């Protein structure tokens with residue numbers, strides 16, 4: 253068994269590229285239809301079949317249109333539960349864009365709502381629900397931190413500090429997402445603006461319990477908890493995640509279609525949704541709809557994002573899987589701390605505590621766990637093989 257098998261998991265189930273609008277536009281202006289912009293090959297890969305020079309000339313002709321005079325900028329809106337891997341995937345993405353020829357000159361910058369909160373206030377562990385900012389009843393503060401981070405992203409795009417802003421927050425409610433999209437719309441409507449911002453959704457899911465457990469362990473020593481006792485940190489993060497499950501609303505096609513309101517569409521390069529199944533236990537679906545005015549830069553970026561998300565598990569999964577495997581394996585713990593028995597002992601006792609707190613019962617109590625993680629009977633079937641593989645590898 254090799255990790256190659258895992259690439260199947262990240263293969264897009266469906267990739268929609270609606271080109272009718274583009275065709276009708278070019279037909280009406282130039283009386284010739286643009287050739288298919290993309291299609292699925294039999295292996296499920298996305299191919300751009302539009303020749304570069306053909307595309308360039310089309311784009312040049314489009315520059316007569318007002319919106320093409322605006323510099324295209326992008327904001328990647330992450331969606332995903334805490335510890336699903338959003339920040340890690342974003343770091344991988346920034347590197348991938350830099351290492352890819354077509355996107356190497358694109359300047360990316362990440363804006364993290366959690367960092368805004370941490371800058372203002374160090375995390376306090378509390379049993380008092382009125383002081384707990386992750387209790388959905390006191391969402392005001394959390395919304396304020398998110399708005400600050402998002403506005404910083406818009407300002408840096410506007411001031412040409414970056415070309416792609418990555419907005420790293422859970423963005424777990426429809427209400428939040430509606431707010432973000434309306435802010436982008438308002439920004440684009442500003443008469444004096446020299447840029448046009450296109451939103452790109454990047455949804456990160458992690459649905460395997462062992463990987464979630466491992467991620468929670470990692471979170472329990474991050475910037476929120478570095479100065480706190482391990483057991484209290486794990487319990488606090490477990491509570492936070494449970495609260496997020498009560499409010500998380502999965503992003504649906506309905507919401508996607510709703511976002512395609514004409515006013516947004518007209519001023520942008522399209523509407524784009526990408527999905528990374530971190531640890532790869534569900535299939536991925538990317539959806540791309542180009543508007544009439546999608547620039548070459550936009551197509552290069554979108555194309556690269558599609559490859560990144562489709563091949564994510566194949567590219568970055570093996571390292572992650574072996575980290576998780578080693579973490580849960582007795583012999584690996586001993587081996588990695590050969591000369592330090594105390595360290596091994598500490599690691600064992602942490603692992604015991606982690607497994608006790610984040611146990612099966614904990615997962616059962618997470619509201620809509622299967623629905624949110626998009627785990628249906630049908631989804632699980634093709635991946636039974638991989639699931640067994642993970643079980644063999646991870647739970648020794």
Ligand SMILES: Nc1ncnc2c1ncn2[C@@H]1O[C@H](COP(=O)(O)OP(=O)(O)O)[C@@H](O)[C@H]1O
Pocket residue numbers: 332333334335336337338339340341466467468470471530531568571572
């Ligand atoms: N794809 C991945 N590769 C390696 N480690 C990962 C991956 N996804 C998550 N992790 C681990 O889980 C931890 C939590 O993930 P993080 O990216 O911070 O989640 P989020 O931003 O969604 O809260 C990370 O610090 C990292 O150790």
Ligand SMILES: O=P(O)(O)OC[C@H]1O[C@@](CO)(OP(=O)(O)O)[C@@H](O)[C@@H]1O
Pocket residue numbers: 333334335339364365366367369394395398420421422423424476
């Ligand atoms: O406001 P939302 O969208 O929930 O996202 C921000 C929150 O996400 C979290 C999720 O745990 O991010 P982070 O991983 O950076 O710590 C919180 O710390 C942060 O306050």
